[in-house]
Amino acid sequence: MRLSPSPALAVPFLLALALLGSAGRVQAAESCTPDARTLCLEEGRFRVVVDWQAPDGSRGAARAVTGSDDSGLFWFFAPANWEMLVKVLDGCGVNGHRWVFAAATTNVGYTLQVTDTVTGARSDYQNPVGSTSPAITDTEAFPCSPATARATRADLTASHGGLAGVAGLRSPSETGCVAGPSVLCLQNGRFEVEVDWEDFAGNQGRGNVAPLATADSGLFWFFDGDNWEMLIKVLDGCGVNDRFWVFAAATTTVGYTVRVTDTHTGLERFYGNPRGQAATALTDTGAFATCTVDPSLPPDPGTAGRSTVRGIDADSDGLRDDVQRYLALTYPDAPAQRLALRQSAEALENALSAASTGQSLAEATAVTRALECLWAVSDTRSGDHAAALLSILVDTPQRFQAYLTWNRRIAGQVFPARGLEDAGTSCEAAGLAAESATSSAGALVGAAQSCTAATSSVYFANGVWNDFTSAQRSLQELQVHLGSRMPAETEYALAYNPTDGYVADVWEAVRQDVRHGVSQFFRMLHGLLPMSADVRDELVALTARLDEGAVLSSSVLQNHLNLYRGAMLEGKKVVVVAHSQGNYFANAAYHGLSANEQGSLGIVAVASPVIAVAGGGPWVTLVNDLVVTPLRATPFTANTVNGLPDLADLSGHQFVASYLKAGSSSEAKILAGVVALDGRLVQPNADATAGVITVTLTWGDQPDVDLHVIEPGGEHVYWREPFGRSGYLDFDDRDGRGPEHYFVACEDLEPGTYEIDVNYFSGHAPETAVVQVRGGLDVRTYQVHMRQAVSYSGDSNRALRHRIANIVVTADGELYRLRVSDP
16 A cells, blocks of 8 residues: 555545456466566466556556565565565365465555466456455466365365454553564564464464564464465554554455554554455554554553552543543544543443442443443444443453443343434533434433333343343344334333353353453454354353253343333333343243233244244244254244355354344344234233333232332322322222332423332232332332231331332423432
8 A cells, every 4th residue: 555645545445346357368388487576486387467556547567575485475666565465375185276365455456467387377356446455265266187286274265354443452562562473563663463363173373473574564374384374564654644554465264363552552453354254455544543642641550450440540530541541542533432432431330330239220221321322423333332442341350240240230120222313312421412413402301202102112132141232232223223114102122131140151161262351252242353163152052051941030030021011001012022042031021921911012033042932923043143053953943044144243143243234134034023013913001101200010919019109299199199299190909910000291290309119008928019110211120028018007107118219300401300219
C-alpha cells in the first residue's frame, strides 16, 4: 500500500470483491531466470511476475524479493513495504495438482501471472483497482503427472472472508518489543506482532517469524520454514490520518488469530480468521490512534491495577484507569460512542462490585439502559463494541468470577426493553440523547412503552452459556429484525436464565489452552474472534450433559411463569423466542399454565437441544450447528441450511451471528415463526389493566393471600379499599393461587414512594408468594416465604405484613423517573 494523502489509497472499499483467475493458457516452454521482477519457485519450475495499477492511473512492474523455494514476495512502491506474498505448493499427492496461493496487503489493482516453464501452462489472477484483495487459494492451478506427486501440509478448503479487528489493552512496555522466534517487532520495536494458528484437526500452535524482514514488514510460517503463511506490516500513517496502519495477507485456510500491540500505550488489536476460510487481505488504516496520546489521561495502572476487582481510578472520575485509557485510545474521533460506552462501563464496573441481589438487579437494569444508549448512538456493530468492552472489564480471573456471580444473582428476572425508536432516551450523559438518530423527546423517562397498552409481548429466553450482555444483544437484534413485521403495540423483554456455573465450567476446561486469558475467551463467546476447537468441543459436551432437570430451578421457573401469566392477565399474547437451553425453561413454563392460558402463549425454538416444542410451535435448527445437531437421533433434527457458516461463529450455534444472520434462511424462519404464532394465538381477556406501575401477586394452594399498596399520599389500597388516589386494585382473588393485581395509569402517576406489602390472610400451612413489581421499565420478581396466616391483623398492622419492595417516583422536569428498590 502506497502512503498517500488520498483517501482512495488509504481506505479499503466496502464493496463485494472479486478475484478473476484464468488457468490453462499455454505458451512455449522456457526456463525461469530470476531477476528484479521475476520470482522462480519450486526449484525454478514456476515463473511468477506481477504488474500493478494504482487508483491514480499510474502503472508499474512489481519488484521481486526472493525468499524460499516455495515462497516469495513483491513490493510496488518501496523496498521496505512488501505488498504481496506468493507461493506455489506441490499438492500432487493430495489432489493431483500444484497449488497457487497468494495474498496482498493492498487495494492497488494487479495482475499476477504464474507460468509452468515445463509445460508452458499459465494461470493469471487479477484484482480490480480500488478493491481490497482477497486471498488466492487455487488448489487446481496446474495438473501434475503421477511421477511428481509428494505430500504437503498446506490446506485444502477455500472460501472467502475474514474477521474485523477488535481492540484490547495490556500494560505498556518499558522496553518496547522484544523479538523472539514467535515475536515480530516492527516500526523500530514499537509494535509487537504474534500469531496463533489452529489446523483442521484442532491442533494449535504459535506462528514462527521468518528471518526475512524490514522495519515495516515481516513474515510468519506455521509448518515449514520454506512455506510462508502470512505477510504482515505496520505503517506510519500519522501524517495522513493520525493513525498507525496494520496490513496483513495470508496464503492459508488454517485458522489464525493475530495480535498487534503498541508497546508504548498497551493498546492491542486482534484480527482473526476461522479455519477453513481463505482470509481477505487486512487493510486497517484506523488501527492505532496512538500517534499522539492525550497527556491528561491517567497513567496505565499496570499489574497493580489488575490486583482487585475495582482496579485503580487515580483521577477519581468513576472509571477504572485502564478502561478510561482504552476508550480514549480506541474511540478518539467518536465522542458520542465513547460516552455511551462509558455509561456501559460504569454500569458494568458497578455490577462487578455489587454486594447484594438488590444492587445486582439495579445494575442489570442500568446495563440494559446503557446498551440501549449504545445502540442509539453507535453503528450497526454496537453489540461488538459492547462485547469488546466487556473483554477489557473482565480481564482477570477475579473479575471474571465477579461477573459470573452477578449473572447468577439476576437469573430468573425479566428486563423489559425500551422501544428502539426511543433508545436515545436511555442515554445519561448531557446532550448525548441528541446525538442519537432515534432519540424521542418527551418520552416518559424510565417508562417508555408502559403508557401504551401492548397487545403482544415477545420475550427472549437465553441459553446457559449466553451471559447477560450477550442475551441483551440478542434481544436488541430480535427487535431490529422483527421491525415492522409485528404490531406497533408489541413490547419486548429478556427472560434471563442462569449462566454462571456453566460458563465457569467451560472456562475451567479450556483455560490452559486460551493463550490470552479470560479476555480472549469472552471474545470467542461473543463471536469477536474465531472460536477455537477446544472451546467449541467443551460447549458441545456441556450441552450433551444437560437436561431439563439439570438446568431448571424452581425460583427461575416460578418467576418466568408469573411473568407470562401477568402479561396474559393484562390481555397480552406471549411469544417466547427460546435459544439453546432456554427451550428447557420455556417448555417447563408452558406446561405450568392452564389449558386456557396455553392458548395465548407460543414458543419459537431456536437451536434447541430438546426433542419437542411445547405447544407445537415452530423450530429452527441449522445443519451446521455443531453444538446441538450431534446430540440427538430423533425426528426433531436440523431443518435449515444457511450455506457457508458465518465467519464469526464456526460453531453454527450463536443466536445473532448464525441464526439471525441477515438474509439467511434461519432468520426468515425465526421471523416468520414469531409473526405466525402471534397471529394464531388467542388474545386473552384483559382482566386487569396495564399501567406505568403494575404489581401482580400469585401464590400456592392456600386460600387467601392479599396485596397491599401504600401510595405516596398515605392511601392504603387493598381488598377492602381497592381505590387509591392514583392506583386501583382491579383484580382480587380469594380462592387460592391468585392473581391479585394493582395498577397506576400514566396520567395518575404521583411522585413519592409506593410501598408494596403482602398479607397472609388465611391458610393452614406455610405458603410462598410470588410478586412481580413493575415501575416503568424497572421490573423485579420477589418470592416471599410466609410461615402462618395472620388474618385481619395484617390488614391493620404493617408489622405483621411482609414488606416486598418500594417503587420510587421522582420528578425530572415535566417527566418522571421510576425505580424499584428493596424495602
